[in-house]
Amino acid sequence: MIPEGTRYHLPPEAAARLVLLERWRSLFNSWGYDPVELPALEGFDPGHPLAERAFKLVDKSGRVLALRSEFTTAVMRMVASERLQDRLYRFQYAGKLWLRDSEVGLGRMREFVQAGVEAVGASSPRLDAELLELAWEALRAAELPGARLEVGMPALVADLLAATGLEERQRARLRAAIERKNTPELAELLEASAVTGDVARAILALPDLYGGPEVLAAARRLPLGEAARRDLDWLDEVLNALPAELEVLLDLGLARAYDYYSGIHFRAYTPDFGLPLLGGGRYDGAAGVGAAGFALGLERVLEARGLPRELNAPDVLACDAETARSLRAQGLRVELAWTDDPDELRAYARARGIGRIVGPQGEVEP
């Protein structure tokens, strides 16, 4: 029995997974993102954003290790320890991640694969727009035409909360209420902490600021401080740099997927599927430099798209090695017979879905 939250990926599905990963790899490559490989074993760090949810192991020296639970932090550590801070680097990665969480559901595994990119060493609205467009291309490569990108600005939420002058512990409670769009609780918390006036009005408006471009205009009408206005200007620049056919959704109440987001944050949804397909954003300072990226969940994307049912059967079952070689040279997918018994070969070809059996004298009647 394999552990809960892990899975065998059998032929039609395993092939579909590889096809998708290869499409993403080649797409990212064409945008200049170089592949990197990262160790799956990490030194355990209680400060890691997913520290509590990671699988832990004990090293031979007694040191605690963790199985990789997230790629962004891993890439940031690589950047810091390899001192890749001298220019802009574009990296792509793909691989397995593990989380201890027992809450296993549709498209939610304890062992799962993500593929993604990071642009490290610079910070600009144009780079944010590049990542959004690339994320959109990745969804198109996955044949999810109905998928929509949603962009938020956790920096705006953080700056508005900073303007309250409250302690971090109280701010965290406000942030959680904003994140859950829990307006009744948000109002109570603001009242209880004696936050009033313009700041309270702006914060209370955040949970409902989701939708199309009109949201940005509505946010502009709020009584905002200097920092919050700069956040909106940045977001404006990002949106203006997007291709016209890419219409993103906005949610200015997006507060925190991870604490390290410092600018935009984005995810993608597709109709009739309840979980985000990808997540990303900007986290300047995480490795001492500007950094942004996103990661796609392979299992989720495949679940949303529907798993392939058709077996990708070989074209030909060849009776001898010479025939097999020459048919393969023509670009066909060819399996070689292991016996001369024609009945056995016919039965196998039927079960495997192979349409043709070919010998040295040509086609064998099925």
Next chain:
Amino acid sequence: MSFAGFELTVALPKGRMMASAYRAFAAAGVELPAARGERDLWHGDGKLAVLELRGADVPTYVDLGIADVGVVGRDVLLEAGRNLYEPVDLGFGVCRLSLIRRPDDDAPIRRIASKYPRFTQAWLRRRGQVADVVKLHGNVELAALVGLADAVVDVVQTGSTLRAAGLVEVEVLARSSARLVVNPSALKLKRELIHPLIEKLRQVKIND
């Protein structure tokens, strides 16, 4: 993955809260399809589908996007710990989650029985207290009476059940009422349906 073919799928908890939810939606201008019979698991009328669930299952259905929206008590949400939007306090189903003990008992609490083990653990952690939490499925007060536990954490509405059992409510740990919960993806992709519903439900006042 959502319940196929319907514009909006609503998850409701069986029982009293379900009737109040029907009235709240009606007051907001949304007539939910009526149950056809006792043994219906769901009912739909072309546009809307209603799933009748155990309360504790509502957050699961909404989180995974099978239902777009749901109605559920905040007590259940606190226990479920799922990532949902909860934009409306519907105001009915008011109750509180309380710590309950025998009246003469002030010994340190070493074991707590509850239908809300996650919530209870989290509360203990915040307090910096350590105690075993025993998950029970019903008649939780009995656990305190017969000494299965030193205290119980349970829902209190009027307190009459407690008083009848000879127990006391020592401390209110959380206040609860029915909430509208929304799947994040559904809120964004079905904004034109769900946003007006939220706006109207915020204006509605329904008593139990």
